[in-house]
Amino acid sequence: MRALSTLLLLSAPVLAASPLAAQTVTLKPLAEARLRWEQVDQDGLPQKADAVTARIRTGLVATTGRWSALAEAQGNLAIVPDYFDGVHPDPNRPLIGDPQSIGLYRAQIQYKSDPFTLTAGRQRIALDDERFVGAAQIRNNGQTFDAVRVELVPVKGVKADVSYVWGVRTVWGIDGTGVRPRSVGGNTVLANLGWASPIGTLTGFAYLIDEDEAAVQGFRLSSQTYGTRLAGAQSLGKAKLAYQASWARQSDYHRNPNSYSADYWLADLALDLNGPRLGGGYEVLGADKGQALTSFQTPLSSIFKFQGWADKFTTTPADGIRDLYASTGWGWKQVGPVKAVSLSAVWHRFESDRLIRHYGNEIDLLAQGKIGRTTASLRYADYQADRFGADTQKLWLQLDWTI
Template identity: 45%
Template structure:
């Protein structure tokens, strides 16, 4: 009888195993990026016999996601190797060279548990977070080592046309990697701890999506330069599009926010943010024009010369030109007037799409009537197949007058890269 029971039990397990196996899914993560980046930088800073830098780096990501029903576990490692390190990575001590913020590193990029249904997604652990246009919170995907957050995030979509997104983050894993903070680079640590709250409420209408947001940043670090990033920002954003025909579409976006100091910030200030952009798609051509203001408070206390609106957790490379001259907003603030054109070919032989774009920026201060400079950007990208993409890119920043902020120098940057994603 015991033998029969054991055999029956084994049969039940054998019959159930295929069903269980089918319910467990595995999705591999394999990504690679090979990049050559060069920088030619004129005086006044850094002062060196060699103001040129070259970084040849390769970035690898590997991992996977195991899911069953609404639950998923994701783990992903990330590593960057410098094949040519004639550059200042920000943490390698080569401070006489221009900075290219791709340090060598090996780290755990993401480790998260997720519960996901149609109305609700909950993510806990080290994760990638991109909110709205990434102006305030993003993964900094352009850099080889991306930014991730140790956080709990809730996304609720159970009410028609409404999305509520709330994140509590206890730390940001920065782009500076495992050597963060070395050689005196205390303002570029591996990890920034704190109690950060990111909240957005978005309501979709026929004309576009209206989003209210609150970003409460607490950089709980002993470094004064990081403490100054602690702030509270409240604002609104509206973005939408209107098609006129199958080949003509108008898109638009506008934002406003108010930022003040918070928690242990030694600076007392208040500053405004405003942005507006129009885009016109006509067949294969897209025209864009926009304006962005990061305001300055001349009466800020606790720091000489005033203080300006900052977005320390943003994907900053997306904004204010690809030369990255305004990763930290100058004390006198920033006004960015820009325009661009993109031409896209869906197919180019057996490859495609092919996209070519150019853009121009004029940078002025918010106060004191300073014209910082102008920038000219160009990019060409081609998808070679479903997994491989090639890109070349150029940025040329031309300073006007005297140097108006740290790092204000004529700068030319060039990139060539290949991206692979499995």
């Protein structure tokens, strides 16, 4: 925060002295609310978890010329707190990672022009598909970064995106501590270089993650990851085919006491038939020698989006993981008064990458639609364990409103 305060003090006279300061200041309110019931039933625990939570974010954006300043507060209230929130121990119930919290969600200054954007302060950072760096939006407290981020488009079709991060504000909120702290400090560098080629965006990336907190796995989540990704789409008459392919290699970094290297692979296809949707893919988070935390880890990702909604693999097992998945669904622009209606189902088969063995299978189901400014969703996950974890069923009923 000291670095952020210094930056704000240095930026103020520059903004005041600029001719832009004479322009009209535009104020835009920020407001969003979420009401959710989440239930988890996990074998081996005597009770279910039931969480009825209400999350509110509110703030303001002030813009003048190419400059803007944003401040946003956030509060999460547990109306029905019958769950283990990750912070206050409850050995009888499963984990639902939404502890009560209130505090500053974002506070940033931004300069934006056609080729160049500079953002400094507490901010959301979501890179590519959020597999390695994301905002963890499914969790009520979200994930933000105390960082300076530079986005540059030197020529058409080429974009460089580099961030220096000195703190990660976690989903565990103001009471976070120990292995689940409120924030994780360090000197992290996130770098992307993308080119919009004729067949899709080709990206090279380097993520140097420094988690400088001994309580968080004894520095064992610090890593350096280098890789490449291709993502694109092609029209096939009225249909659309989207595709992704990615490879990366990860090894230990900075104070990590482990010595390891592991690979990541992804191949993904999605076909939208102007209503019906089909998809499938194969993702591998590789392993080294089978020791804990020497497999491919993604501590800054929006992990809920990957490897099933039951969240059985938030930390990659020592022997890695292979995820074979297939999806189907249907979408409608409008059904009566409800817009953006969609139904979807995803099936996963999980295996270890090393010493191949079956971890388990999962089915994920989702129905959602929007009326006015409110989106309603009903979500279900069913993980059937074989050689990893315990049978787990999760159910969500959620309402999201935004201004």
